[in-house]
Amino acid sequence: MRRSLHLSWDQFHADTRTLAQRLAERGGFSAIAAVARGGLFPAGVIARELGIRVIETICVVSYHEDTTRGEIAVLKSLSEDILARPPQEVLIVDDLVDTGNTARVVKAQLPGAYFATIYAKPLGLPLVDAYVREIPQDTWIYFPWDTGLSFQEPIGARNSR
Numbered sequence: 231m232r233r234s235l236h237l238s239w240d241q242f243h244a245d246t247r248t249l250a251q252r253l254a255e256r257g258g259f260s261a262i263a264a265v266a267r268g269g270l271f272p273a274g275v276i277a278r279e280l281g282i283r284v285i286e287t288i289c290v291v292s293y294h295e296d297t298t299r300g301e302i303a304v305l306k307s308l309s310e311d312i313l314a315r316p317p318q319e320v321l322i323v324d325d326l327v328d329t330g331n332t333a334r335v336v337k338a339q340l341p342g343a344y345f346a347t348i349y350a351k352p353l354g355l356p357l358v359d360a361y362v363r364e365i366p367q368d369t370w371i372y373f374p375w376d377t378g379l380s381f382q383e384p385i386g387a388r389n390s391r
C-alpha cells in the first residue's frame with residue numbers, strides 16, 4: 231500500500247449516518263447481519279438510525295500479512311432466523327469492501343440480501359449495493375477502533391531528516 235487514510239470516530243460516524251440515510255430511503259429491512267468484526271461498528275449506528283432491533287453476525291477471518299489480504303474462513307455462519315427471512319429484507323453491513331473476497335463469501339451465504347459498506351475500493355465496488363466513499367485500491371484505511379491519540383512530530387522536523 232502506498233498511501234494511508236486515518237479515520238476519526240467523528241468522520242466514521244458521519245459517513246455511517248450518510249449511509250443510513252440512503253438505506254432509510256430504500257427501506258424494507260427487517261434485520262441486519264453484521265460482518266464481524268469491522269461491520270459491528272457501523273451496524274450499531276445503522277440499527278439505531280433505522281429502528282432495527284434484530285441484529286445478527288457472520289464472523290469471518292481473512293488471513294493477511296501486513297497489508298496483503300489472503301484466504302477467508304467463516305468462523306460463525308448466519309442464524310436460522312436470518313436465513314429464513316426474505317433475503318431482500320436482510321441488510322448485510324460491513325465497514326469496508328477491499329478486494330471483495332469477504333463480500334463474495336458472505337453473499338454466497340445469503341444470495342439476494344442487500345450488501346452495504348461505508349467504504350469501498352475499486353476491486354470490491356461491483357459487489358456492494360450501497361457505499362458512501364470510494365477509497366483508492368492502494369490506500370490502507372486505519373479505522374478509529376484500531377488507533378489512538380498520539381504525539382505527532384512537526385512536519386518540518388520530519389522533512390529535515
Ligand SMILES: O=P(O)(O)OC[C@H]1O[C@H](OP(=O)(O)OP(=O)(O)O)[C@H](O)[C@@H]1O
Pocket residue numbers: 265266267268269290291292299324325326327328329330331332333354
Ligand atoms: O474485501 P476484502 O479484501 O475481503 O476486505 C474487507 C474485509 O476486511 C476487513 O476485515 P479484516 O479482515 O480486517 O478483519 P476484522 O474486521 O475482523 O478486523 C473488513 O472489515 C472487511 O470485512
